[in-house]
Amino acid sequence: VYNIGLDGRNQDLKSDDNIRFEIGICVFLLLFINGYSFYLPGVAPQDFFKGDKLRVKVNKLASTKTQLPYSYYSIPYCRPDIIVDSAENLGEVLRGDRIENSPYEFQMLVPQMCNVVCRLVLDEKKAKEFKEKIDDEYRVNMILDNLPLVIPMSRLGKDSPVIYQHGYFVGRKVQYAGTKEEKYFINNHLSFTVKFHKDSQTDSARIVGFEVNAFSVKHQYDGEWTGKNRLTTCDAHAKRMVSTSDPPLEVENKKEIIFTYDVDFQESDIKWASRWDTYLLMADDQVHWFSIVNSLMIVLFLSGMVAMIMLRTLYRDISKYNQLETQEEAQEETGWKLVHGDVFRPPVNSDLLCVYVGTGVQFFGMILIAMIFAVLGFLSPSNRGGLMTALLLLWVLMGIFGGYASARLYKAFKGTEWKSIALKTAFMFPGIAFAIFFVLNALIWGEKSSGAVPFGTMFALVFLWFGISVPLVFVGSYIGFKKPAIENPVKTNKIPRQIPEQPWYMSSVFSILIGGILPFGAVFIELFFILTSIWLQQFYYIFGFLFIVFVILIVTCAEITIVL
Incomplete structure (x- = not known):
């Protein structure tokens, strides 16, 4: 490969060996054009074939009302024969996560209807535990293939995106009209929807969604309970599905609870690499942009103040120095030179x-x-x-x-x-x-x-x-x-200069307030979203906005330091 130089002669840019090496690299990279790529932080995808076992794991019970998480098995839910704790990292333990196995098991691409998990007869203690969790609005969290269980919630308007709530409520509390007595109803039937993306070449599928609708149903059956009874309220043979019109199940002492579930599989166009996008969808981008504009306005305001203060102070002092007529006057310290011997003194x-x-x-x-x-x-x-x-x-x-x-x-x-x-x-x-x-x-x-x-x-x-x-x-x-x-650029005086009495707006309290309010004003909107995500058990994943606000905060703190 040659190039014509400024002197008109050919210049050898690359040797034959370099050219062969680069061609080899290009050919090597071309071999991977048809390879699959996944988003950077993710876990390796898992392929499932029809009939493969899908094991649902349970996580903590969480409440936005108490902010105290509890283990799933802290209340008398159905248990597997052996409870196995999943290995949790340090962050999961500090967040209160307790990931364990559960009796809920599916088969990939095999719909199931009205599977009975277990039957439970409440005593006074168990009924009280369920009522306390319902009263405190606790939600049950589950995990399938590292995806959290969510409930899809539609917003008003046709074009509004679907938002998701994490987990389902343990139950609900209802007060009937005309009475002050409150009744507690438990969600004992779960209708799961597993969304999958199918690979046409291998016939394998990858899970891209895990949703649920929870119902409270007073299941009924004929005869005495043997463990194999067919429920009349939910029967796969008769195609009888649970609906919202079924009578709910009240939590009371000596009442039985039959836990059941359905599972359905829906094919989705969402690819595995994008399956978290729906969970992390933020519908309020405009508010974040407003936050950034608000922060930039504060930065511009402070920049103007800094420029004005520096120009006025330096201009006034330099004008005084230029007007000094005698050597004695020139040696006399005025303006900002008054404090040059004290600014580097170690503070108390x-x-x-x-x-x-x-x-x-x-x-x-x-x-x-x-x-x-x-x-x-x-x-x-x-x-x-x-x-x-x-x-x-x-x-x-x-x-x-x-x-x-x-x-x-x-x-x-x-x-x-x-x-x-x-x-x-x-x-x-x-x-x-x-x-x-x-x-x-x-x-x-x-x-x-x-x-x-x-x-x-x-x-x-x-x-x-x-x-x-x-x-x-x-x-x-x-x-x-x-x-x-x-090394300090100037020497520090041995005797500290006496500080004259300052006006009220230069007092420590006022300086602390101003020094804190302006940086807080630059970040308070983003801080609101962060705290909302923490207290309401939501995901926060808009670190791009947060990084911009973080840079603005640094600039604001630097400028407010100069102003004060």
């Missing part, structure tokens, strides 16, 4: 400032790296508990940067005891957070909630702190303290 409680800066660097590094991985898709909700696990591990690993930053600032303040500042950085903020966490965990444990962290997980957290984070903080502090001290 400088050790605390060093600890705060080090902790801030550690926290900032954790958020930044986690945000980048989330934007790239590595922390997808399909990787259950992945975000929580990543945040914990990143916090631990960022300890080296926290220790480095605190030690560098400590040495700039003429400190000599680097081990002391490393100890404070390693234990101050994590110690306070762990103490609060320990107290809350004890309270949750008292409620017998699955949200309580087990002893083994607690030991793992302590090991991450003492075994990895603390040593890394000391390593970072050692490296930072060995570096040359940061």
